[in-house]
Amino acid sequence: MKEQTLQHKVIIAYLAHKSNLSATALLAVLDCQLLSELNIDILTAAETTLNDTDKLLDRQADEVHTLLSALITNQHTCSDGLHATVSAWSIKNGLSVPIHNSTKRYDVSLALFKQVTVGRDGEVPLRMPGPKRELFERWSGRRLLQATDTVLVNDVVRVRQDGSGNFATITDAVKSAPVDHDANTGYHLIYVAAGVYEEYVVIPKHKKHLMMVGDGINQTVITGNHSVGDGRTTFNSSTFGALGRGFVAISITFRNAAGPAKFQAVAVLNNADLFTFYSCSFEGYQDTLYTHSMRQFYRECDIYGTVDYIFGNAAVVFQNCNIYSRLPLPSQINTITAQGRTDPNQNTGTSMQSCNFLAAADLAAMALCLESQESPITFLGRPWKPYSRTVVMQSYMDSLIEPAGWVQWNGDDLALNTLHDAEHNNSGPGSGTAGRVDWPGYLVISANDAINFTVSNFISGDQWLPMAGVPHDGGLL
Numbered sequence: 001m002k003e004q005t006l007q008h009k010v011i012i013a014y015l016a017h018k019s020n021l022s023a024t025a026l027l028a029v030l031d032c033q034l035l036s037e038l039n040i041d042i043l044t045a046a047e048t049t050l051n052d053t054d055k056l057l058d059r060q061a062d063e064v065h066t067l068l069s070a071l072i073t074n075q076h077t078c079s080d081g082l083h084a085t086v087s088a089w090s091i092k093n094g095l096s097v098p099i100h101n102s103t104k105r106y107d108v109s110l111a112l113f114k115q116v117t118v119g120r121d122g123e124v125p126l127r128m129p130g131p132k133r134e135l136f137e138r139w140s141g142r143r144l145l146q147a148t149d150t151v152l153v154n155d156v157v158r159v160r161q162d163g164s165g166n167f168a169t170i171t172d173a174v175k176s177a178p179v180d181h182d183a184n185t186g187y188h189l190i191y192v193a194a195g196v197y198e199e200y201v202v203i204p205k206h207k208k209h210l211m212m213v214g215d216g217i218n219q220t221v222i223t224g225n226h227s228v229g230d231g232r233t234t235f236n237s238s239t240f241g242a243l244g245r246g247f248v249a250i251s252i253t254f255r256n257a258a259g260p261a262k263f264q265a266v267a268v269l270n271n272a273d274l275f276t277f278y279s280c281s282f283e284g285y286q287d288t289l290y291t292h293s294m295r296q297f298y299r300e301c302d303i304y305g306t307v308d309y310i311f312g313n314a315a316v317v318f319q320n321c322n323i324y325s326r327l328p329l330p331s332q333i334n335t336i337t338a339q340g341r342t343d344p345n346q347n348t349g350t351s352m353q354s355c356n357f358l359a360a361a362d363l364a365a366m367a368l369c370l371e372s373q374e375s376p377i378t379f380l381g382r383p384w385k386p387y388s389r390t391v392v393m394q395s396y397m398d399s400l401i402e403p404a405g406w407v408q409w410n411g412d413d414l415a416l417n418t419l420h421d422a423e424h425n426n427s428g429p430g431s432g433t434a435g436r437v438d439w440p441g442y443l444v445i446s447a448n449d450a451i452n453f454t455v456s457n458f459i460s461g462d463q464w465l466p467m468a469g470v471p472h473d474g475g476l477l
Contacts, residue, residue, distance in 0.1 A: 001043050003102035003292045008036040010098050013029035017408075024231045025088035031235045032095070033079040038205065038243070039074050042067045061117045062460045066273060069115030069346040070112045075103040076342050076385075081233040109121040112346045113302070135434070137427065151469035153211070160193045160270040170201050170212075170222065179206045183246055183467065187211040194219040198473055200226065200239060205272065207244040211468075214252035217281045217302065223255040228263030234287055238269035245477065246274045246470045253281045260285040260329050261305060270296055270314065277301055278470040284309065285326060291316045291350065295459045299470055304360055308338035311384060315459050317351045319472060324360040325400060334363075334400075334406060337353055337381030337468065341386040349389030349420070350381075351453040354477055357397045357430065367400070383392040383415040383441075391445070393424035394477050401430030406437050416441055424450040451476055 011033050019028050046067045049060055056064070079099055082092035122249070158165035159173045169172040173190045181188055187209050194215040201222060203210060213222025226232050226240035240254050247270075258265035264287040273294040281302040282289045288305035291312035298318045303310060306328040312317075325334045339350050357380070359367060367375045378400045381390050406421050419441035423433060433444050443449075455461035455473035465472050 001040070001047070003098065003105055004036065004039050004043060007095070007102050008033075008040065008097040010095055011036055014094070017073065018257050021091075022087040024085050024233075025091065025289055027231075028085040028088045028233050029079045029091060031081045031233055034106075035078045039071055041205065042071050046071075047126060047280035056117060057465055059460065061271070062463075065347045066295055067112075068106065068113060069315070069343075069348050070271075070273075070345065071106050072103060072110065072343055074291040075106065075338070075349070076100055076313075076340070081235055084228075085233065088363075093444065096213075098199075103359070107345075110343060110345045133459075136425055150246055151467070152186035153189045155474070156189040156407065158191045158193065159197075159450070161195045161197070162382075165193065169199055170197055170341075174201065174203060174207060174210070174318060177207050177210055181207070181209045183209045186249065192220045196221045196223060198223055201241070202243040203244040205243040205273075208242060209246040209315070211248040211250070212252065212381040213277060215251045216251045217253050219253075219281065220251065221255060223257055225256065225258040225262075225265070225266035227262035228255070229258065229265070230396040234264040234290070235269065237264060237287075238266035238290065240267065241269040242275060242328075243272050245272045246464075246467075247272070248276045248278070248470070249280055250278045250282065250302050253283065255282075256284040256288065257318040258285075260326075260332075262437070266290045270294075270310040274314060274464050276465065276468045276470050278468075285328075287311055290477075292314045293348070295464075296462070297455065297459060297465060297472065299472060302337055303467065305336075306334050307332055308335050308382070310336060311338040311340065312350045313340035313342070313346070313385070314350075317353060317453075317455050317459055317461070318355055319353050319421055320339075321352070321355045322353070322357055325363055325368050326360040327362040328376050332376075333383045333407070334376060334378035336379065337390050339381065339390045340385040341387040341389050342385045344387050344418070346349075346387070349391065349453070349458070351396050351458055352392045353454065354473075355392075355395040355430040357392075357428075359398060359400045359403055377402050380405050381408050381421065382407045383419040383421070384409060386415045387420070389420040391420075391422045391424070391450070392426060393422075393450045394455065395426050395431075395435055397430035403432065403435035404437050405433070406439070406442060413471045422453075447476060 082088045159167045186465040189211045190215045226237040254267045256265040256267040267282045267284040269290040271292040275296040277298045283304045286307040291314040296314045298317040300320045302322045304324045311449040422443045422445045424445045
């Protein structure tokens with residue numbers, strides 16, 4: 001904690017002279033401030049768990065492992081943001097020593113901890129008091145299944161743009177939600193009626209266990225257009241950002257409409273534990289979905305993009321999702337994933353099970369018009385960081401996937417020995433592995449290995465997904 005507190009003080013010192021900073025540099029430093037605050041919270045939570053028991057349960061060990069992994073990810077995100085902002089390089093130099101010292105300590109702590117501990121429009125049945133149930137059914141037109149209630153809802157509010165609900169904006173509904181809500185008392189449900197909501201929504205870290213339900217994909221739409229091309233960092237370009245533990249979203253479209261020429265432009269950023277998205281869509285081009293850290297689950301979702309459009313360093317499983325590659329800029333190739341694991345002891349990675357890898361309408365139309373050798377090319381992913389880990393299993397790959405499957409990060413060979421890219425039991429014209437890359441870190445894995453990347457084993461989903469009521473398959477299919 002001492003090193004993190006020192007790092008935080010240095011960041012605050014730079015912000016005390018923010019008038020000397022460019023607009024872009026200020027945003028990068030503010031990112032570091034938020035990430036440092038999150039790390040202080042993480043250290044407090046981990047310390048509390050470790051001090052409250054003589055022997056960790058498996059569930060507690062998984063949680064501490066997740067917290068320590070996220071701690072390191074937050075450090076690298078701060079450093080990456082400063083490095084990508086030319087006007088912030090002097091600040092990066094000033095922060096390099098405290099960041100290095102604290103990150104090194106976290107790396108060692110994680111290694112020691114692991115050594116001693118590790119071996120379509122969706123509907124969720126909701127349980128809530130009778131009057132609130134009647135309100136929800138009247139507002140949304142959804143009949144809740146009395147016989148199969150699985151999810152406890154404590155309160156429900158309605159967002160409608162015409163003013164006929166409790167709130168006209170999603171932001172106001174989130175502001176009204178209780179602070180540090182206890183999961184045992186049930187979710188605070190925000191029903192968002194159909195409409196296009198042009199606002200930038202943040203679920204703060206103290207707004208826990210919120211459930212947001214829309215009227216369906218392309219019916220309830222949250223949209224924005226922040227981007228790196230307009231002077232923002234990738235981290236603060238998101239239309240929707242969730243920092244509060246236990247957030248659940250159902251039947252909503254999240255969109256960043258900046259367009260491909262604006263470079264990195266995030267639709268959704270997720271940066272806290274136990275996130276669940278069911279029957280949602282994520283629309284963008286470069287860097288659409290930032291699965292930043294902690295444990296996350298996506299079921300029956302549609303994800304659209306071009307370059308690195310599923311990226312980050314969470315422990316995340318995508319199940320029964322449609323992955324749509326769009327038409328990139330003429331100078332670009334499509335890379336679906338860019339996983340950011342920086343330490344071999346982090347319990348992070350991207351697992352994609354029973355998903356469909358398809359061409360979006362614009363890419364499919366272009367492929368029909370051009371000779372095959374002139375068509376834009378699409379890869380399953382590339383290694384963003386040295387210990388990048390991505391597994392694709394039991395999925396369908398259409399012909400858009402290149403025979404090599406995977407590609408280097410800007411021609412860099414450094415991660416090819418340490419990454420872990422793997423495939424298991426996929427199908428479709430793009431799934432053949434005979435022509436795949438011959439990197440040391442690429443593997444075609446057996447069922448015995450693939451089972452480590454299932455919902456039950458990789459994100460301990462059996463322990464927390466039942467609370468959200470979202471369907472999931474715990475093992476291999």
